[in-house]
Every structure is written in structure tokens, then in C-alpha cells.
Amino acid sequence: xxxxxxxxxxxxxxxxxxxxxxxxxxxxxxxxxxxxxxxxxxxxxxxxxxxxxxxxxxxxxxxxxxxxxxxxxxxxxxxxxxxxxxxxxxxxxxxxxxxxxxxxxxxxxxxxxxxxxxxxxxxxxxxxxxxxxxxxxxxxxxxxxxxxxxxxxxxxxxxxxxxxxxxxxxxxxxxxxxxxxxxxxxxxxxxxxxxxxxxxxxxxxxxxxxxxxxxxxxxxxxxxxxxxxxxxxxxxxxxxxxxxxxxxxxxxxxxxxxxxxxxxxxxxxxxxxxxxxxxxxxxxxxxxxxxxxxxxxxxxxxxxxxxxxxxxxxxxxxxxxxxxxxxxxxxxxxxxxxxxxxxxxxxxxxxxxxxxxxxxxxxxxxxxxxxxxxxxxxxxxxxxxxxxxxxxxxxxxxxxxxxxxxxxxxxxxxxxxxxxxxxxxxxxxxxxxxxxxxxx
Amino acid sequence: xxxxxxxxxxxxxxxxxxxxxxxxxxxxxxxxxxxxxxxxxxxxxxxxxxxxxxxxxxxxxxxxxxxxxxxxxxxxxxxxxxxxxxxxxxxxxxxxxxxxxxxxxxxxxxxxxxxxxxxxxxxxxxxxxxxxxxxxxxxxxxxxxxxxxxxxxxxxxxxxxxxxxxxxxxxxxxxxxxxxxxxxxxxxxxxxxxxxxxxxxxxxxxxxxxxxxxxxxxxxxxxxxxxxxxxxxxxxxxxxxxxxxxxxxxxxxxxxxxxxxxxxxxxxxxxxxxxxxxxxxxxxxxxxxxxxxxxxxxxxxxxxxxxxxxxxxxxxxxxxxxxxxxxxxxxxxxxxxxxxxxxxxxxxxxxxxxxxxxxxxxxxxxxxxxxxxxxxxxxxxxxxxxxxxxxxxxxxxxxxxxxxxxxxxxxxxxxxxxxxxxxxxxxxxxxxxxxxxxxxxxxxxxxxxxxxxxxxxxxxxxxxxxxxxxxxxxxxxxxxxxxxxxxxxxxxxxx
Numbered sequence: 001x002x003x004x005x006x007x008x009x010x011x012x013x014x015x016x017x018x019x020x021x022x023x024x025x026x027x028x029x030x031x032x033x034x035x036x037x038x039x040x041x042x043x044x045x046x047x048x049x050x051x052x053x054x055x056x057x058x059x060x061x062x063x064x065x066x067x068x069x070x071x072x073x074x075x076x077x078x079x080x081x082x083x084x085x086x087x088x089x090x091x092x093x094x095x096x097x098x099x100x101x102x103x104x105x106x107x108x109x110x111x112x113x114x115x116x117x118x119x120x121x122x123x124x125x126x127x128x129x130x131x132x133x134x135x136x137x138x139x140x141x142x143x144x145x146x147x148x149x150x151x152x153x154x155x156x157x158x159x160x161x162x163x164x165x166x167x168x169x170x171x172x173x174x175x176x177x178x179x180x181x182x183x184x185x186x187x188x189x190x191x192x193x194x195x196x197x198x199x200x201x202x203x204x205x206x207x208x209x210x211x212x213x214x215x216x217x218x219x220x221x222x223x224x225x226x227x228x229x230x231x232x233x234x235x236x237x238x239x240x241x242x243x244x245x246x247x248x249x250x251x252x253x254x255x256x257x258x259x260x261x262x263x264x265x266x267x268x269x270x271x272x273x274x275x276x277x278x279x280x281x282x283x284x285x286x287x288x289x290x291x292x293x294x295x296x297x298x299x300x301x302x303x304x305x306x307x308x309x310x311x312x313x314x315x316x317x318x319x320x321x322x323x324x325x326x327x328x329x330x331x332x333x334x335x336x337x338x339x340x341x342x343x344x345x346x347x348x349x350x351x352x353x354x355x356x357x358x359x360x361x362x363x364x365x366x367x368x369x370x371x372x373x374x375x376x377x378x379x380x381x382x383x384x385x386x387x388x389x390x391x392x393x394x395x396x397x398x399x400x401x402x403x404x405x406x407x408x409x410x411x412x413x414x415x416x417x418x419x420x421x422x423x424x425x426x427x428x429x430x431x432x433x434x435x436x437x438x439x440x
Numbered sequence: 441x442x443x444x445x446x447x448x449x450x451x452x453x454x455x456x457x458x459x460x461x462x463x464x465x466x467x468x469x470x471x472x473x474x475x476x477x478x479x480x481x482x483x484x485x486x487x488x489x490x491x492x493x494x495x496x497x498x499x500x501x502x503x504x505x506x507x508x509x510x511x512x513x514x515x516x517x518x519x520x521x522x523x524x525x526x527x528x529x530x531x532x533x534x535x536x537x538x539x540x541x542x543x544x545x546x547x548x549x550x551x552x553x554x555x556x557x558x559x560x561x562x563x564x565x566x567x568x569x570x571x572x573x574x575x576x577x578x579x580x581x582x583x584x585x586x587x588x589x590x591x592x593x594x595x596x597x598x599x600x601x602x603x604x605x606x607x608x609x610x611x612x613x614x615x616x617x618x619x620x621x622x623x624x625x626x627x628x629x630x631x632x633x634x635x636x637x638x639x640x641x642x643x644x645x646x647x648x649x650x651x652x653x654x655x656x657x658x659x660x661x662x663x664x665x666x667x668x669x670x671x672x673x674x675x676x677x678x679x680x681x682x683x684x685x686x687x688x689x690x691x692x693x694x695x696x697x698x699x700x701x702x703x704x705x706x707x708x709x710x711x712x713x714x715x716x717x718x719x720x721x722x723x724x725x726x727x728x729x730x731x732x733x734x735x736x737x738x739x740x741x742x743x744x745x746x747x748x749x750x751x752x753x754x755x756x757x758x759x760x761x762x763x764x765x766x767x768x769x770x771x772x773x774x775x776x777x778x779x780x781x782x783x784x785x786x787x788x789x790x791x792x793x794x795x796x797x798x799x800x801x802x803x804x805x806x807x808x809x810x811x812x813x814x815x816x817x818x819x820x821x822x823x824x825x826x827x828x829x830x831x832x833x834x835x836x837x838x839x840x841x842x843x844x845x846x847x848x849x850x851x852x853x854x855x856x857x858x859x860x861x862x863x864x865x866x867x868x869x870x871x872x873x874x875x876x877x878x879x880x881x882x883x884x885x886x887x888x889x890x891x892x893x894x895x896x897x898x899x900x901x902x903x904x905x906x907x908x909x910x911x912x913x914x915x916x917x918x919x920x921x922x923x924x925x926x927x928x929x930x931x932x933x934x935x
Contacts, residue, residue, distance in 0.1 A: 134631075136803040151641065170816075179795050180815050193815035199836045200817065202928065203824045208910055209921055213823070215903040216929050248718070248763050251811050252819065252930035259816035 056421050059291060059304045059335075059350045060157070061284075062181070063328070065311030066135065069357035069374025070404075071321060072108075073122055073391075077101045080394035084361040088317055088368070098122075102387060107326035110333030111377070118385040119336065120377060121439045123413055125392040127373030127406025131356065135312070135370070138355040143182035145411050145430050156414055156429060157303050158186025164424040165190070165302065170258040171265070174294060175305040176287040184305070189251070192262040197270035197290065201263045217256040269297030276341035279334040282327045284308040288335040296342045302422065311354060315365040328352075332379060349421050349440065350379040353410065359402050360394055373406035376413055378439045388437060412437045441735070442728050442750035449754065450479045456893040457759050460935045461716050462486045462748055463557030465772040468890055483748045487595065487741065489556035496550055499542050502584045504666040509579075539580035544798050545784030547587060551771045552781045562594035562740075563587060564767060565715050567798070570605050570637065571806035572614040574799040581666065582610040583799050595741040598708060598733075599699040602638060603692060607668040609661050615804070618661040622676040625653035632804055633698060643703045644683060651680040655689040699738060705730035709743065717753055718762025718810075725752060760894065763813050764935050766794035769822060772935065773829055773927070776890055777871065780864035782829065790825045790835055794818050814933065826927035830920050832865025866923060868916040880908040883919065891926050900929065 074090045075081045077100060082089045095103030096112040104112055114120040130148040132138045144152035145159075154162070157173060161184075165172050173184055173191030184191045194200040204210035273293040279285035287306040294301065308328060313320050332350060339345040357374030373392055392404035399405070415426040416436035427433040445454070455475035459466050463486060474482040512532045519525035551560040567590060574583050586608050593601040605611055606629060612618040620626035630652035634644040658675030661668065670691075680689050682697050689697070698704055709729035713721045721729060729747070736742035747753055764772060770790060774781050781787055791797060795818055801807055821835075828835035876886040884904045888895050895901065904922060911918040926932060 134804075136805050175815075178793065178815070178817055180812065185812075189811075193817040194820075195817065199824075200820060202820060203827060203836060205827075205921065208907060209925065212903050212907045212925050213928050216900050216925060248761050248811060248934050249930050252763070252814050252933050255814050255816055255819050256930050259820050262816060263820065 055302065055347070056423070057295060057302060057304065057348045058417060058422060059288075059306065059348060060183070061328075061332070061350055061352045062305070062307035063311050063324075063352055063354040064139070064307055064309040065313070065354070066138075066356045066358060066370055067311040067324075067354040067374060068313060068317065068321060068368050068371075069354075070360065070394075071317070071368075072105050072325060073124065073375045073387075074103050074105060075101060075391055075394065076103050078394055080360075080396065084394065086362070087366055088362045098387060102391060105321070105325045107322045108329040110329035110331075112329075113333060114336065114379055115385065119381060119383060120379055121383040121385055122387050123376045123378065123408055123437055123439060124387060124389040125373045125404065125407035126376045126389075126410050126413060127356070128409055128411070129406075131372040131403065131406070133356065133370040133372075135355055140182055142353055142355055142410060144185075145414055152431075153185065154187060155181070155183035155185045157183040157191075157305070158189065159429045160303070160418065160422065160424065161190045162186050162188055163428050164422070168302075169300045171262050171299050171301050173303045173305070174291070174299065174301045176290055177305070177307060181305055181307070192258055192266075194262075194266065197266050200266055202260070214260060217253075217260055265299065266294070269294055269299065273297045275338055277334040277338035279338075280327055280330045282308075282331060284327055285331040285334065288331050289338075292335055292338040292342070295339065295344050295348065313358070314363065314367040314369060317362075317367040336379065346381045348380060349383070349417065350377070351413070351417060352377040357404070360399060360404060361402060372400070372403035376410070378413075378417075380440070382440055384438050384440065388439065408437055409434060413439060416440060441731050442746050442752055444749050445479055445751045445754055447479065449751075450482075451475060453759070453893060454479070454754055455482060457754060458482060458486070458748060459557075460772070460893075461718075461753075461762070462744075463561060464551060464768060464775050465935065466557075466775045467778055471893065479749060483745055486558040487745055487748065489559045492555045494550075494554060494556050494559075496546075496554060499539070499546055499584065501539055501542075502581065502588075505581055506664055506666050509663075536578065536580055540574060540583070540799065541784055541788065543580055543584055543587075544788050547798065548767075548771065548781055548784065548787055551767065552774045557775075559591060559594050563590040565712070566590035566594065566601075566605075568715075568801060568806040568809075569711065570611065571801040571804050572610050573801055577610045577613045579610070579613070582608075582613065586610040595744060596739065598704070598738040598740065599695060601740075602633070602699060603695045605637075606633070606656075606691065606695065607659060609666055609668065612659070612661040612668065617656060617659050620653065620657050620659070621674040622654075622657050625650075625657050625676065627653040629653075629659075630656055630694070633695075636805060638698045638704050638707060639701060640703065640707045643701070643707075648682055651682045652694050654678070655680050655682065655694040656691045659691045702730070705733045705738065709733045712740075712744075713747070714809075716747065717758050719758065728752075760892075760934055762935055763810055764933055765807070765809060765813060766791050766796035766818075767798070768935065769794070769933070770825075770829075773826070777830065777866050777923070779829070779866050782863050786828070786835065786863065790821075790828075793821050793835075794825070819933070822933060823928035826932075827924045828863070830866045830924045830927070832863040834863070866920055868919045871923070872919065877914070877919075880905045880914070883908060883914070883922070887923060887926055891923070892931055896926075896929070896931060900931075 070081065070085075071088065071090055074095045076090060076092045076095045076097070090105060092103075094106045096106060096108060097103040098115060104115070111120055128141060128148055132141060132148050140146075141148055143155050145156035146152040161168065161172060168190065170190050171192050175181060175184065175191055175193040176195060177193060178195050180189075180191060180193055202210065202213050204213060270290070270293055273296045275289055275292055279289045284306065291304045291306060294304070308324065310320065310324055335350070336345060339348050353376055354374055356371055358368035358371040360371070363369055389408045392407055394404060411430050412434045415430060415434040416439045418424055418426040418429060419436050420440040426436070452471060452475045456471045459471055459474055462483075474485065477485060512528070516525055516528045516532070519528055551557070551564070554560055567587065572583070572586060574580070577583060589604055589608055593604060606617070611629070615629040615632055616626045617629040620629070627649050631649045634649060634652070635641055654676040658671050659668070660671045660674060675690065677688055679686060682689060682694060683701060685697055687693065706726050709732070710721050710726050713719070713725070713729055732746045733743045736746070752758075770787060771781075782790070795813060796807060825835045827833065871890065872883065872886055876882050884901055896904075904925065907925065908914055908918065908922060
């Protein structure tokens with residue numbers, strides 16, 4: 001079936017289509033050569049993805065730096081724990097007890113409330129085989145969902161977009177920050193990135209300048225966008241990686257178009273929507289506050305990405321982690337309150353991750369060194385609440401080089417989120433079939 | 441081996457490409473000068489930079505300061521009250537931050553105004569390659585010293601540079617080698633040499649790393665002189681097996697073994713090719729590059745000469761197909777617009793916002809580069825920073841960005857400092873001759889040549905002409921806005 005296209009100019013086309021409809025965003029990039037194909041693709045309802053206006057939404061929350069899981073979900077009744085951590089161990093009377101053995105760090109009252117409401121699922125002992133203790137490598141493993149001895153070019157969220165969201169609006173992914181996380185790297189990159197909606201725009205001294213800017217940035221591509229768009233990026237430089245085709249300027253042209261249109265949409269929502277909860281005045285609080293607005297404003301987003309840094313607590317961990325976990329719990333609690341007031345809590349799921357946990361034994365500086373497995377938090381109205389999986393053994397004989405061993409592969413959690421929440425097959429995205437952990 | 445570019449293919453466009461890649465670009469007069477020289481002399485002009493005097497004075501604090509460091513530490517320890525202690529700590533931090541800011545400005549000025557652009561471009565390469573961050577090193581003198589090391593050996597010998605980089609104080613702190621002792625060898629530096637600096641993943645085993653870490657024990661830092669020291673007491677003088685070779689190796693032996701691996705030549709030449717040519721080389725090309733490097737005794741200067749003279753370097757898929765790094769964008773703009781670099785506080789804010797915080801790469805892997813520089817956010821920031829640059833106004837994000845980084849009080853201070861900042865902006869008289877200014881067609885053509893060394897597509901040209909046509913006077917301000925618009929295009933983001 002071939003659709004007749006009556007299209008004078010791309011510019012006119014852009015003006016006529018409704019912003020945010022699946023075609024308005026994607027067609028310009030492909031127009032010159034693949035318009036017809038895309039039209040057909042989009043008309044095929046079998047692969048049309050629901051948008052964030054009505055579908056489920058995932059919020060990925062990165063705890064960067066390697067959060068100390070043992071002092072977050074605390075095995076307060078475990079003697080090995082206290083022996084390994086005479087100075088920084090959390091005492092039984094200070095933790096927020098979940099049962100006779102496990103408690104949350106005392107600063108996480110917001111999470112305790114979610115737990116008591118049946119809105120918090122804690123997956124214990126999450127990691128992967130042959131753990132890597134390098135920040136960037138382990139982050140990369142989590143972001144790309146690769147085996148630890150393999151380097152993947154694309155991120156797991158990016159592969160979700162490639163596999164399950166063809167022809168989707170670029171705002172199918174939104175990153176609050178300034179750079180694109182590796183999990184969003186994709187063969188056909190999607191996703192908009194910004195940190196401050198006020199500044200997320202072209203600043204023009206006059207209407208004529210703005211008009212000219214728009215015309216200059218709505219242009220045909222010199223060549224079709226290549227399937228593989230990693231040209232010039234040197235993520236790991238494995239020997240013999242092939243030269244990739246395509247012009248860099250085409251990628252930028254598409255990004256420019258995405259920027260132009262998403263900027264208008266984002267600022268309109270930011271100005272229109274009011275938050276309905278009080279957030280902490282932190283960076284994470286601000287990011288989640290923005291995400292809540294965008295959800296209320298009906299952006300067609302499936303995956304949001306926010307991050308909180310500072311978890312690399314080699315020295316004087318107690319105060320730093322207290323502040324970070326308190327901020328995390330308060331921010332996420334405010335976010336869920338806000339979504340509840342909006343009536344959107346039922347279709348939003350928050351998932352946290354950190355590149356690794358930390359060594360069981362504290363170090364000489366009142367901190368902890370890079371470790372391995374750690375818990376993940378899944379938050380939402382439809383989670384399977386409670387503690388999932390087993391707490392890894394802390395008995396010295398059970399440790400590997402001073403680290404606890406993982407019980408749950410993080411990709412089993414990703415698989416659950418992909419299959420049971422985003423409603424797509426996980427194997428094509430994760431490279432193989434992982435058995436989903438029943439978090440949702 | 442590489443094929444040399446035929447002399448008859450040398451022209452203005454080729455000269456522009458060379459200046460853009462082996463330097464930070466420049467105004468039409470500079471390109472024309474290179475074009476006239478011919479390819480051999482043009483490459484030599486950029487590469488044999490030691491013939492050009494560089495009289496840039498060092499920052500006045502750029503010398504060892506162990507006494508100062510000790511005095512700060514002792515007075516902080518002796519502080520009578522917590523308030524006093526805090527005050528002293530803040531004073532030390534302020535000194536450190538001020539020096540880092542001076543260091544950033546010092547280097548940016550060298551890139552933007554210095555007489556040896558290729559040397560500075562190589563320093564930037566080595567900084568990204570050995571990706572050492574001030575965030576951990578916390579000592580401006582060490583950061584300056586490492587920067588000077590890269591400058592001194594920028595086009596030198598690989599074994600010499602790799603050894604010197606390993607014995608560099610900032611690196612000894614950054615990858616914890618200074619603390620590595622026989623009883624507890626620290627594997628960080630050994631691992632990164634193999635994985636990120638010299639071989640790449642898949643070309644060594646975990647066992648090689650453990651053994652190399654043993655060989656490296658004893659490489660340490662003497663705080664009393666702030667220099668490298670070899671400590672025999674820390675050194676494990678047992679037998680090690682590294683990459684199939686067995687012996688009583690030390691750190692120097694380890695580096696020698698690494699550099700002798702055929703993979704070492706492939707790895708570093710591929711990375712240099714990617715940096716200068718903007719592509720990951722095909723396996724065949726990579727072999728040719730590595731052969732060239734080997735034939736020249738693992739010396740970078742003759743290798744770079746062959747590379748910049750090669751036909752491959754001027755291939756159509758190479759030309760104007762590299763995303764400008766934020767530094768290339770800023771420094772290149774300043775050079776080709778013949779304007780002043782914005783004050784360091786502003787330049788620093790722009791680069792941070794665009795994703796390239798000098799002296800603070802995101803991790804030991806350095807900046808990913810390529811299309812990862814471009815997001816919807818950084819692209820709009822480039823467009824808005826262009827306005828600040830050409831009009832001499834403050835960019836929108838600098839103050840807020842700085843405030844977040846420095847905390848509330850620092851932010852207020854930064855705002856105050858910024859309100860006093862004066863920026864130059866573009867002097868249209870320097871950019872356009874009276875003849876070029878006669879009508880909108882010649883203006884757009886002259887600006888295209890200056891900004892892209894090629895033309896935009898006809899619709900874009902038409903847009904620019906219409907913009908100018910609506911301005912009856914075509915004043916300096918109108919032309920400045922036109923330049924900003926031309927910088928606010930996808931085409932300006934590549935080189």
C-alpha cells in the first residue's frame with residue numbers, strides 16, 4: 001500500500017501537523033528518502049506505540065557514584081555486618097525496621113511511608129556476574145545491560161526505543177540533565193535533554209531573528225540518516241571497529257529540529273502546570289518536580305531519566321549518605337504525592353540503580369570502597385511491594401574479594417520492567433531472555 | 441603505509457581542512473597563507489612548532505609549593521575553634537579555586553591566541569587521553585605541571601611520554617599509584633595503561649594487570665618535593681610475567697613491554713586518527729597508520745606529518761564531517777571571528793554547559809566526543825552562546841550553572857563578578873571589507889567563506905539574504921546578528 005503524499009514543503013508539513021503526534025517529530029529527519037516507508041510503517045497499527053499521554057511511564061533514577069547498599073537496606077540484626085563496620089554500621093535503634101532483620105537507613109522516612117503503603121518494592125542483592133569495580137565500566141554495564149566482559153554500543157533504553165518505538169516522537173525519552181546518558185545511546189537516537197526549561201530555547205533579539213533561526217534549522221538532509229549513527233564517537237575504541245557511514249551534520253540537523261519543537265512544548269507545560277506537592281530544594285527534587293509537570297502536561301514520554309550524584313563515599317560516609325538518602329526519599333515521596341494528586345500515580349513506575357554497592361568492610365577513613373551487589377528500589381502503585389529476593393550472605397566465607405555476591409541479575413529487573421510495565425518483549429532488547437523478577 | 445596527497449589536490453579548501461583539524465581554524469587570511477605554502481610547508485608550519493617562539497608566561501604560582509601545602513595543613517590542624525578551622529579551610533579552597541580558574545584561562549588563551557595551535561591541540565588530545573581530573577587531584581600545581589608535560593612531549597616518543605605520564609604527580613594521585621606498595625599493590629594505573637592508555641580491552645588478561653601492578657610498585661610521589669620518587673622499599677622485586685614475558689620487571693620495564701606490543705601502535709594511532717580525522721579508522725587504514733608509526737620509531741611527530749600529508753586525511757568523508765568539541769567550538773569561533781576570548785568565568789561556564797569541563801573530564805575514559813557532544817540541550821546552548829560571543833553579552837546559563845557548582849554563596853559572588861564582566865564581541869570592520877559589505881549577496885558569501893569555508897544550501901542562503909534585506913541599513917548590529925544566525929545552524933557545529 002502506498003500513501004499519496006501531497007506535501008509542498010517540509011516546513012509547511014511541520015506547521016500543519018499536530019505537535020507531538022508521532023509523525024511530526026520523526027518525518028523531517030527521514031523525509032528526503034524514507035517518507036513513504038515511514039508513512040506505511042506508522043499506518044501499521046500493530047507497531048504503533050502508545051504514547052505517554054495514556055500509557056505507562058518509567059522513571060529511571062540513577063544514584064551515581066556507587067551507593068552503599070548495606071547502609072541503605074540495613075541487615076541490622078546481622079553480627080557479620082556490625083563486625084565489618086564497627087564505626088559506620090547503622091545501629092538497630094536508628095534504622096526504620098521492615099522486619100526483624102532488615103531496616104531502611106534512618107534518613108529514608110519517605111521510603112518507609114511508601115513501603116507501608118505497599119508502593120515500594122526492594123529487590124535485594126542485585127548485580128551481575130564477574131562484577132567490575134570501575135565506576136565508568138560498571139556504569140556502562142548497567143547502562144547498556146551488557147555482560148561484564150562485553151562492550152555494547154547502545155544503551156538498554158535506546159534499544160527499547162529502537163525495537164519497540166519506531167516512528168515515535170523524540171520526546172519518547174526525556175533526560176533532565178545536560179548530557180545524554182549511555183543508556184539512551186541508540187542506532188536511531190531519540191530523546192530530548194534539558195536541565196532548565198527557562199533556558200531551553202533559542203534566545204532571539206527580535207521576531208525576525210527567531211523566524212530566520214527556525215528556517216535555517218528546518219532543512220532537508222544531505223543524505224538519509226544512516227541506520228548506525230555512531231560515527232566519530234570513540235566510546236571504547238575496540239580495535240577494528242568499522243568506520244560508520246553518514247554525515248555528522250545530518251544527526252545535528254535532526255537534533256536541531258527536535259530541540260526547536262520540544263523547547264516550545266516543554267516551556268508551555270512548565271508555565272502551565274502547577275506542582276501539587278512540596279519538593280526538597282535539591283537537584284533531584286527539582287528534576288522530579290519537572291518530570292511531574294511534564295507527565296501532567298501530557299508529553300508523549302515513555303522513559304524519563306533523572307540522576308542524583310555524590311554516592312562515592314570513600315571517606316566520612318555517614319554524613320554524606322545521610323544527606324543523600326534523605327534527599328532521595330523525600331524527593332521520591334514528594335513525586336509520588338504529586339502524581340497521586342494529578343491522578344497519574346497508577347501509570348508511573350520509578351526504578352533506581354547505582355553502578356555498584358560497596359565493600360562489606362568499612363575502610364580506614366570512615367568510608368567504604370567500591371563493591372558489587374546492592375538493592376534496587378521500584379516505586380509505584382502497582383509494584384509487588386515488600387522485600388524481594390534474598391539478602392546476600394555477609395559471612396566472610398561467602399564473600400568474593402570482600403564483596404557480597406549478587407542473587408538477582410539486574411537484567412532480570414530490566415526484563416520485568418520491559419515486559420510487565422512497558423509491555424514489550426525483553427529478549428530483543430537485552431540480547432537474551434532473562435527471567436523477569438516479579439516486581440510489577 | 442599512507443598515500444601522500446598529490447600536490448595538485450592541494451588548494452584553499454585543503455588548507456582550511458588542515459588548519460581546522462591540526463589547529464583550531466582561523467580567518468581567511470590564515471588559510472590563504474597556508475594554501476600558498478603548499479602541503480609540505482603548510483604541515484611543517486603547524487607541526488614544527490618549536491621553531492616559533494612561544495613566550496607565554498607561566499602562572500606566577502606554577503612551581504612546587506610543598507611548604508604552602510604543609511602550612512595550610514598545620515594551621516588547620518592547630519585551629520583553636522571549629523569556626524577558625526572552617527575559615528582556614530575555606531581560605532585554602534578559595535586559593536585553589538582561584539588558581540584553577542587562572543589555569544583554565546591560561547590554557548584557553550594559549551589555544552585561542554597562542555602561536556602554536558597544533559601543540560595546544562595535541563595537549564588537549566593528551567588531556568582527554570590521560571583524562572586526569574582536578575576533582576580528585578585537588579592541586580592546581582600538579583594539574584599545571586601535567587599540562588606542561590603534555591606540551592613538552594606532545595609530539596614526542598610514545599614510550600617516553602607514557603613513562604613520564606605514569607610518573608607525573610597528578611597521575612600518581614589520580615590513579616592511586618602513589619599508594620601502591622609491595623604488600624598491597626594498587627591495580628588502578630596498571631589497569632588503565634592496558635585498557636585505556638595503550639592497548640584496549642581484549643588485549644591483556646586480569647593476570648597481566650595483577651603482575652603489572654607488582655612491577656609498578658615503588659613508583660610513588662614525594663610530598664616534600666612534590667616530585668616522582670622511586671621507593672625501593674615499596675617495590676616488589678620478585679619475578680613477574682606480563683604479556684608473555686617473564687623477568688624481574690619494574691615500572692620502566694612494564695612500559696617498555698607495553699609499547700613494544702603491535703597492538704600498542706594500532707591503539708594509539710587509531711585514537712589519534714579519530715581525534716584529528718573524526719572517524720574510527722577501518723582495519724586496513726589502522727594497519728597503515730600503525731605501520732607508519734612503527735616505521736618512525738613510535739615517534740609522534742613524523743607519524744603526524746605522514747598523517748597530515750596523506751590522501752586519506754583529505755578524503756571527502758573526512759572533510760567537514762567532525763562534530764566540533766566544545767573547546768573547538770569556542771576557541772575556533774574566537775580565532776575565525778578575530779574576537780577576544782570571553783573572560784575565563786564566562787568561557788568556563790560555556791564549556792561546562794556544553795559538556796567539556798577542562799581539567800575535569802567525566803571519568804578516566806575521557807570525553808566520548810563525536811555526536812555525543814550534541815543533545816537538544818547542548819545544541820541550543822551553542823546557539824545561545826553564539827549570541828553572547830558575537831554581541832559581547834553574557835550567556836544565559838553561566839551564572840546559574842556556576843551557582844549550582846559552587847553552592848549558594850559562591851553563586852551570588854559569581855553573579856556579582858559577572859555583572860562587572862565586559863566582553864568584546866565581534867568587530868564587523870575586521871570581518872568584512874568595505875567591498876564585501878556592498879550588498880546582501882556579497883555579505884552572505886563572505887561570511888560563509890569565513891564560517892564554513894563552504895556554502896550553505898540555497899534555502900539557507902536565501903533565508904539569510906531575506907533577513908538582511910529586511911534591514912535597510914545593514915548596520916554592524918544587523919551583520920552581527922547574521923553571524924549569530926549562521927552560527928546557529930547544524931552546519932556550524934561541524935568542521
